[in-house]
Amino acid sequence: MKFAKKYEEYMQGREKELPVVELKKLKKILKRCRREYHAHQREGKEGVHGGDCSVENKCTGSCPVCEGSFFPFLLKEMSAVVGCFNERAKKLLELHLSSGFKKYLMWFGSKSHRNHAALIQEGKDLVTYAIINSIAMRKILKKYDKVHYSKQGQAFKTQAQSLHIEILQSPWLSELMALYINLRQSKSSKKAVMELFGDCSLTFDDDKPVLSCSLFDSMRVDISLTCPICLDIVFDPVSLTCGHIFCYTCCCTAASVTIVDGLNSAHSKAKCPLCRREEVYTGAVHLDELNILLSRSCPEYWEKRLETERIERVRQIKEHWQSQCRAFVGI
Structure with missing residues (x-):
């Protein structure tokens, strides 16, 4: 099964509660870019690419369609995904590491955390959410470079890293992974956690x-x-x-x-x-x-x-x- 299909199945029903990388919309932008380019080619004009398109129908260099819509849209989505992940992961880890009256208040204030199994499941879901969206970002940037025969996708990824919105950079990802293993080593929940966090x-x-x-x-x-x-x-x-x-x-x-x-x-x-x-x-x-x-x-x-x-x-x-x-x- 292709990744796009797996991603669509995983994100089904999550769009309302969690921000996601919308692969379909981003692919539509790239298709629109291709259509406009070929339309201009047929008309015998230089096109929207500043005259950088070769006779081999290769779209290279700067592209107003993508620079004005593709990258800003992806940047907005990446910021939302990373912000959401960091916030939820931080709260989950604070709940696990807190003690005494503070922990009681946190558990009381959140229905989803009132049992240990729910705590474990939310942690697993967050790691999956982080990694699958990271794959989606990598895939769509790779597709961009394929459409444009350029390395602007890689340059954008570097920019995202400098802005600290590359999700694999998040310190909360390594903390959640460590949480899984710590829970797996816990005698009280060893069996359940082994099933969830074998990866x-x-x-x-x-x-x-x-x-x-x-x-x-x-x-x-x-x-x-x-x-x-x-x-x-x-x-x-x-x-x-x-x-x-x-x-x-x-x-x-x-x-x-x-x-x-x-x-x-x-x-x-x-x-x-x-x-x-x-x-x-x-x-x-x-x-x-x-x-x-x-x-x-x-x-x-x-x-x-x-x-x-x-x-x-x-x-x-x-x-x-x-x-x-x-x-x-x-x-």
Whole structure:
């Protein structure tokens, strides 16, 4: 079965409650572009493509039809999908990690969360929603490049990443995947979760952890859990808004801030050590579910790293307060 058919079946009935990438409308825009181009070819005119169309009927270069409708429409849809996914995933994870009176209020205020099975099912649906819409975005951009014999689709994807509306960049995706595995390891719900989340896994290749999830055999998401700075398993992991994951202490060092001041105090010009994008530290997300998963998966390493991190953090805190005292007394 083609992906478009699978996507249509999955999204049937969800359009009213969730924003989606509307493949049919986007394909119609591309067909309209082709019709207008060939109409102008028959009339012997240059057409709407600025004279860039070759004698081989290849539509290349700038296209007013697509630039005025296709890309703005897709950008709007991507923003809506990512915004919806982030909001729902954040609320779900807050519910799972909350405790005491706060958790009671959250459960009481949401009928869909009043039983554990509903909580698990919503998490699975959110991951499926994220990945299937990501595939849809990739497919329609690939079709655009095929129609226009260009690489503007790839350029648009890069633009979407810079705007932080590429759904696979979302820190909540890795958090939900970690949630699945944590629930699978729970004795109370082991059987039910195994049936739901058999496609999510944490593997160690040469002691390098990778969080994986697959869907429809057409796309596989692999998230490396090795810190690019210290080259070790991420400890107290944090995700920048560009989607890259680091140890919290390593991330603070890269941003030239102390752990006392935190990442929100980083300069707006501070860049991600990997992609070199700016303004990625403010709004960084602590990956608590991922932290729990890794601590359970490699307990001996975690204990050693915990002791090392404790010493380093005490040192930084001590230096911070010493500098504050010196500034206060005017030394």
